[in-house]
Amino acid sequence: MSITIGRLLSLVGITFLIHSAYSTYQHLSYLNAVDKAESGLPIEIIAECLISVVVSLVGVVLCAGDLKNILMENEMRKQTIDKLDTAPSFITFNHRGRRAVSAHSLLQRRSHMS
């Protein structure tokens, strides 16, 4: 959501920045045409430029993705002990599963025979 708003804001800001660039260009060429040696831009263009900078900076900041918490304790809180403390030595092969499998296959054979 904030990324969409950020993209919209930076697009609007950059559009107005380009518009102020064009306005400046036009103003300078007008000054050239009428042979006025005037320095300094009109306040409207300066205001447009500065406001569009602020708007697009806010847009860029909203556009950048969220930061992630770097503290390890915060990361560890999400993990389970089974996930963290796993090792091959903890695997047990000698359990009731073997009996269960043999009983299951026996039952299956019987049901096939009948």
Added chain:
Amino acid sequence: MSADAQGSGTEDVHKYVPMYMAHNAKTMQFARAGLAAISGSAAGILGLKNLYGFAFYAVNWVLISFLLLAIKTQFKPHLFFKGGAKDIFTDGFIGGLLSYILFHTFLYGLVHLYQ
């Protein structure tokens, strides 16, 4: 002494998640690149010269650092950066300045020089 340095290094690995630190640095870099492009273009359009241009960059830098501090970290920078608020305000200042000068030159040439 070297054992001391090594000890603090391994402590960092246990204290922070390196993957997330890299992710945060990348996000910051994106914002700073945007700052350099936009404020450099604006300075070029306004035709700022010598110290005024650097002052404009400094003002914009403080502005975007404050925005990042307020919007992205909600004023809790120590949760996202190893150095806290200092990392937000100092990292990448010179690198951004070079991109800023590049964009300033481009827009200044486009608007002010080629009439």
